[in-house]
Amino acid sequence: xxxxxxxxxxxxxxxxxxxxxxxxxxxxxxxxxxxxxxxxxxxxxxxxxxxxxxxxxxxxxxxxxxxxxxxxxxxxxxxxxxxxxxxxxxxxxxxxxxxxxxxxxxxxxxxxxxxxxxxxxxxxxxxxxxxxxxxxxxxxxxxxxxxxxxxxxxxxxxxxxxxxxxxxxxxxxxxxxxxxxxxxxxxxxxxxxxxxxxxxxxxxxxxxxxxxxxxxxxxxxxxxxxxxxxxxxxxxxxxxxxxxxxxxxxxxxxxxxxxxxxxxxxxxxxxxxxxxxxxxxxxxxxxxxxxxxxxxxxxxxxxxxxxxxxxxxx
Amino acid sequence: xxxxxxxxxxxxxxxxxxxxxxxxxxxxxxxxxxxxxxxxxxxxxxxxxxxxxxxxxxxxxxxxxxxxxxxxxxxxxxxxxxxxxxxxxxxxxxxxxxxxxxxxxxxxxxxxxxxxxxxxxxxxxxxxxxxxxxxxxxxxxxxxxxxxxxxxxxxxxxxxxxxxxxxxxxxxxxxxxxxxxxxxxxxxxxxxxxxxxxxxxxxxxxxxxxxxxxxxxxxxxxxxxxxxxxxxxxxxxxxxxxxxxxxxxxxxxxxxxxxxxxxxxxxxxxxxxxxxxxxxxxxxxxxxxxxxxxxxx
Numbered sequence: 001x002x003x004x005x006x007x008x009x010x011x012x013x014x015x016x017x018x019x020x021x022x023x024x025x026x027x028x029x030x031x032x033x034x035x036x037x038x039x040x041x042x043x044x045x046x047x048x049x050x051x052x053x054x055x056x057x058x059x060x061x062x063x064x065x066x067x068x069x070x071x072x073x074x075x076x077x078x079x080x081x082x083x084x085x086x087x088x089x090x091x092x093x094x095x096x097x098x099x100x101x102x103x104x105x106x107x108x109x110x111x112x113x114x115x116x117x118x119x120x121x122x123x124x125x126x127x128x129x130x131x132x133x134x135x136x137x138x139x140x141x142x143x144x145x146x147x148x149x150x151x152x153x154x155x156x157x158x159x160x161x162x163x164x165x166x167x168x169x170x171x172x173x174x175x176x177x178x179x180x181x182x183x184x185x186x187x188x189x190x191x192x193x194x195x196x197x198x199x200x201x202x203x204x205x206x207x208x209x210x211x212x213x214x215x216x217x218x219x220x221x222x223x224x225x226x227x228x229x230x231x232x233x234x235x236x237x238x239x240x241x242x243x244x245x246x247x248x249x250x251x252x253x254x255x256x257x258x259x260x261x262x263x264x265x266x267x268x269x270x271x272x273x274x275x276x277x278x279x280x281x282x283x284x285x286x287x288x289x290x291x292x293x294x295x296x297x298x299x300x301x302x303x304x305x306x307x308x309x310x311x312x313x314x
Numbered sequence: 315x316x317x318x319x320x321x322x323x324x325x326x327x328x329x330x331x332x333x334x335x336x337x338x339x340x341x342x343x344x345x346x347x348x349x350x351x352x353x354x355x356x357x358x359x360x361x362x363x364x365x366x367x368x369x370x371x372x373x374x375x376x377x378x379x380x381x382x383x384x385x386x387x388x389x390x391x392x393x394x395x396x397x398x399x400x401x402x403x404x405x406x407x408x409x410x411x412x413x414x415x416x417x418x419x420x421x422x423x424x425x426x427x428x429x430x431x432x433x434x435x436x437x438x439x440x441x442x443x444x445x446x447x448x449x450x451x452x453x454x455x456x457x458x459x460x461x462x463x464x465x466x467x468x469x470x471x472x473x474x475x476x477x478x479x480x481x482x483x484x485x486x487x488x489x490x491x492x493x494x495x496x497x498x499x500x501x502x503x504x505x506x507x508x509x510x511x512x513x514x515x516x517x518x519x520x521x522x523x524x525x526x527x528x529x530x531x532x533x534x535x536x537x538x539x540x541x542x543x544x545x546x547x548x549x550x551x552x553x554x555x556x557x558x559x560x561x562x563x564x565x566x567x568x569x570x571x572x573x574x575x576x577x578x579x580x581x582x583x584x585x586x587x588x589x590x591x592x593x594x595x596x597x598x599x600x601x602x603x604x605x606x607x608x609x610x611x
Contacts, residue, residue, distance in 0.1 A: 155605075201508040201606070228470065228511065269504065272433050295466045295504040298430035300474065 049076035071099030086131035158205035178221030236280035318357035336497030397446030476519035480526035494597035585609035
């Protein structure tokens with residue numbers, strides 16, 4: 001079991017992503033409050049680590065102190081970042097010296113036009129490339145990439161992977177999050193919301209490439225019928241199978257949220273699906289994603305158990 | 315050999331999620347016996363092979379009579395069916411009495427997983443279809459062909475499906491990539507799979523079948539996606555066909571299929587298979603584009 005805590009360090013950001021699921025709220029987190037949260041996770045034996053997120057955590061002056069505090073508490077700390085400030089080697093080294101061991105770097109597209117458009121930042125792509133070069137040069141921070149699957153990158157997910165694995169071979173773990181369109185900036189930019197059929201093939205090709213290279217990946221907010229052959233990588237399914245939870249400290253009206261139920265919408269087609277009981281279903285069903293795209297999968301019991309065992313074996 | 319594809323009506327005891335005539339069921343009445351016999355006579359001047367199709371031809375009361383008439387006219391006979399009616403041995407006896415055993419029966423079996431087959435046929439049909447196949451084999455019907463339409467829900471069952479079919483005693487199996495018309499058009503988002511994703515499963519099944527001595531084919535999968543299995547591409551073996559559909563007769567369906575219903579992409583002329591490949595059904599690239607179709611050099 002691997003429960004993780006999430007702390008939104010700030011909701012401010014130095015980009016303006018068109019589908020940002022955590023836009024600015026004006027709410028602030030004090031250093032004392034953050035340290036209490038970290039202490040709480042450190043004291044809970046069911047929690048394995050903390051992810052510092054935002055907004056953009058690197059715009060917070062507290063970040064080095066929080067990283068140090070996690071290290072002192074013996075808690076593994078990951079920073080989820082857009083990487084813009086990591087293009088500055090001095091700043092990157094300051095985080096490393098504070099004890100930073102792992103980051104998830106958000107990269108939506110290796111096509112500069114697409115990346116810069118999605119982030120509303122004309123320097124976004126260039127900064128990320130510099131950040132990755134810096135990280136490669138340092139060599140002692142684990143780098144995962146995180147991406148939101150949207151309309152604009154749905155047709156080249158595998159090219160993104162191909163570029164990253166050839167240029168930055170030290171990246172071994174890839175995270176895709178299905179775009180969260182509910183009550184955030186994506187609602188202002190509905191052109192970013194993809195159909196499941198938009199990315200099914202490209203995601204399969206991307207995963208095939210990673211599997212061949214023995215690199216790992218996780219995918220969230222995508223129903224299992226669109227993860228054929230790699231259902232074990234579904235974040236929600238892993239949590240369902242392993243009975244895990246996560247706690248998120250939002251800097252908005254949601255506040256502290258303990259998430260134990262990872263299920264979304266199901267259609268009547270799901271009732272005959274072999275994977276119904278381990279599938280989270282369709283997020284924002286028939287509001288932003290559509291049940292007409294769902295279809296039941298018919299695996300043997302042995303095939304289903306293979307998925308479950310793969311998850312349980314880590 | 316030219317084939318007359320004669321649609322007897324659209325009534326059916328299934329309602330497949332991908333049925334290409336599913337949208338026509340209530341638009342046309344089934345043909346009367348006399349009309350069908352007239353078409354058989356008209357067709358006999360041009361064709362030596364008759365395919366009775368629908369809908370489901372075997373649920374017609376006049377089905378044995380139609381077979382008997384066609385046999386008397388000298389047609390080589392082929393019936394496309396879900397075989398549910400043949401789960402009753404008495405009915406198989408009637409079929410044999412009317413048509414003899416020198417007949418080809420093409421049975422729609424969508425999976426060897428009962429739940430999958432029943433879901434796709436929207437009917438509790440699996441047991442009857444399987445029993446029908448077995449009864450037809452027992453009766454000594456010359457040729458049983460299994461036709462499996464490839465959809466999103468069934469392709470992952472193909473390895474198991476092929477293993478079971480290889481032991482069943484059928485003579486031939488065809489995997490037919492779904493044609494997006496009728497119900498398939500209505501359910502396009504949940505029915506139409508990506509060819510690149512299903513291709514390995516189809517090839518796996520073809521391999522299993524061929525190694526066990528069962529003839530194996532695949533329809534509507536272009537050569538570029540069938541590398542290593544080029545000899546399985548069905549279009550190389552489809553005879554010239556005249557279609558007598560309800561409301562329309564197509565004298566040169568072969569030409570219509572190649573020139574209008576199938577498409578080729580801009581890069582297809584670079585492919586070594588260009589002249590013999592028909593390309594995909596047009597609705598596929600119209601929906602997904604041509605990125606999956608790489609010319610074979």
